[in-house]
Amino acid sequence: MIRFADVYKGFGDKQVLTGFSLEIRDGETMVIIGYSGSGKSVAIKHIVGLLRPDEGEVYVDDRAISELDRAGLTEVRRDIGFVFQFAALFDSMTVFDNVALGLRRRDVPDDEIAARVSEALALVDLTGTDDRMPAELSGGMRKRVGIARAIALRPRYILYDEPTTGLDPVTSAIMDRLMVRTREHLGVTGVVVTHDMRSAYTVGDRIAMLYEGAIRQVGTVDEIRATDDPVVRQFIEGRPE
């Protein structure tokens, strides 16, 4: 279980999160939607301790993230796969090494690493790209390598930061199916940050909208679709006014 308890976070004078509270239950996929720049990426970076709250706390399995030392944080991170918005592939390494790096850290034997890397690459439809460098890949391919890097670890939680932004509709649909499958087969708890509503409805069990630093509404897909909150309505219908 991941729980945000009244988190405040700002950079300089700019307050990004102001009283952000949200609970993600084991086994579910929580979709966080919100305007560009509303702080979605900032919020999920707190889960892996890349950012620390100014106030409030984030709990992963009841471990308070901001109180952990580096060793404790490393323990928590072993359970979590993080898919970065812009992939964040290591550009000095091949695709294979990118996916394998996390496994090496977990002392997985070499032959198993090879097997798990090709399995993960197959899942994201990138079989045979092992020896390519990230610079030779398209944006969508890089993103999929980023996803492969996270699922190869077989973590208990996967955090996806805009997994379908910038992909063509078919590839987006494949990504959605992949996320659903990952949850069903591996029982992974997911957090998906997106502003692609089609994707949100497909992969989400529940949807939460981040608005002005806090959660405006959280509910099941059906509840959100039927919402009468004007702010949420406007966002999910994509109306300019």
Added chain:
Amino acid sequence: MIVQIGGSAVRGLEAAGRFGRFLADTGRALPDVGTWGRLLIVQMRRVGVDSLPVVVFIAAFTGVVLALQASYTFTGTVPLYIVGTVVGKTMMLELGPVLSGLALAGRVGASVAAELGTMKVTEQVDALETLAYDPYSYLVIPRVLAGTLMVPLVVAVGVAVGIVTGWLASLGLLDLSTPEFVKGLQFLYRFKDTWYGLVKSASFGCTITLVGCVVGLNTRGGAEGVGRSTTQAVVYSAVLLLVLDAFWAMVLL
């Protein structure tokens, strides 16, 4: 005015605090040999390959110039074999380490800062952390150790090259014979000349890579930020090098 001074004092303290924390984090990562051991070899090769041509080039010319200037200065006053002494001592004690150090601040320091800066702004450093790696043992320690170990080696080669070109210049352009030049080299030589230069070079190598890492990992703001960090790394390490040079002269000589 007072506000300004206060502001820069606070910023200075903050920077010092950041640097202290950086050193502490690096120290804490040292026992993690399993992670940095393998990477150290890669970085040592890189520092070596990056720096050897520059250092040899600089040293070769310095050796010639030293011989000619010494002969210009001493002709008619002291025996000319002193040219060998001047070339050897100056190369080992000062010009070998310092000129190489300054050139390497531009070569190695800039490349470390640019590489880590790019990794920082493209979130590769964050990605490393989420994969449960410690950026200090994965990125910082291999680079700083490689700098500390390789720069003295490269400088030693440079000093040797400088002495050889100084000797060749003495033979070709001055009226000096090989035995005289060698006599000059041995005259007043102390073993300390050698180790002093090497210790100094090691401290320069450490400083250059450390500054590159600190500045690189604190990069903000995209490609422009990376450019700024690269320049900063060169300027800071060049200044620190000269300060360090004076420091060693006061402490060790």
